[in-house]
């Protein structure tokens with residue numbers, strides 16, 4: 001098998017994780033009113049395996065759905081992982097009259113014209129899409145201006161294609177955040193008894209949910225010792241989301257887990273303290289002095305002058321580069337962002 005085919009095979013294998021019914025039910029419980037009278041499209045779901053289909057089909061009446069459609073991808077280039085002939089049909093449609101099975105002309109790729117036509121007519125998309133195509137998948141949902149609730153990897157939060165959507169409040173995180181267990185398919189189109197747990201799963205959505213309006217309770221008071229300023233950016237470093245100071249109006253760098261607690265009426269997201277989007281935050285990378293100090297105090301990795309990452313000196317004078325920080329600012333009671341409000345007063 002060529003390298004390309006091997007990579008393709010590996011990609012297919014990496015995507016074959018099936019969501020458990022209990023996890024779907026647990027997350028969906030927060031969005032039930034959204035589904036009344038709506039067409040729901042599961043565009044990466046083979047009803048033989050998909051618990052998304054099982055959930056929506058079983059709860060069709062309770063949710064008062066108008067229509068439920070599931071299409072699934074048939075790999076036209078079978079790999080060593082496909083051992084049985086591919087089953088058809090690959091379009092299932094449920095209406096109040098019952099379930100109809102149909103045949104797609106194409107391979108069921110969510111990017112195919114047929115699937116995009118179905119997408120266009122649907123109201124809400126719910127699924128766990130292939131991890132390997134997550135960027136393209138979400139871009140298509142945004143392009144078609146669809147409501148959605150989909151499973152993804154927490155790493156996707158910092159993707160340059162995804163982070164701006166979170167920053168602009170076009171997408172936010174759902175309720176479940178962290179460990180999730182998945183079924184594995186045995187490629188005979190049955191869920192095997194084997195499972196795989198991932199520790200970094202979350203849901204991405206643009207469906208309103210109460211959680212988004214809950215404010216993060218803040219208790220800690222700002223002091224210079226516990227909240228050092230970055231050496232190369234005018235913001236303080238906050239190591240734990242629970243420790244965001246109640247009385248600091250400037251910019252703050254917080255861990256990525258903040259995204260799970262974000263309420264757009266409480267905070268504004270300013271940018272990313274590392275990675276592809278860093279230069280949009282500031283043109284200033286690490287100074288040569290900081291880099292030298294970092295290595296002198298035991299720092300590892302291949303950091304160079306002007307490296308696009310935030311760094312600070314801790315209480316003991318050690319040069320620290322924290323793991324991915326998101327820069328946020330509080331919104332004050334007049335709806336103004338902290339720092340801007342302060343500038344106005346001065």
Ligand SMILES: C[S@@+](CC[C@H](N)C(=O)[O-])C[C@H]1O[C@@H](n2cnc3c(N)ncnc32)[C@H](O)[C@@H]1O
Pocket residue numbers: 015016017018019043044045046049050051052072073108109110111127128129130131133
């Ligand atoms: C992570 S699995 C999840 C399956 C199902 N949605 C679930 O949650 O149980 C992603 C699924 O997308 C399918 N897939 C891969 N590429 C696809 C594509 N281009 N279009 C549609 N589905 C695709 C994979 O075969 C796989 O079954």
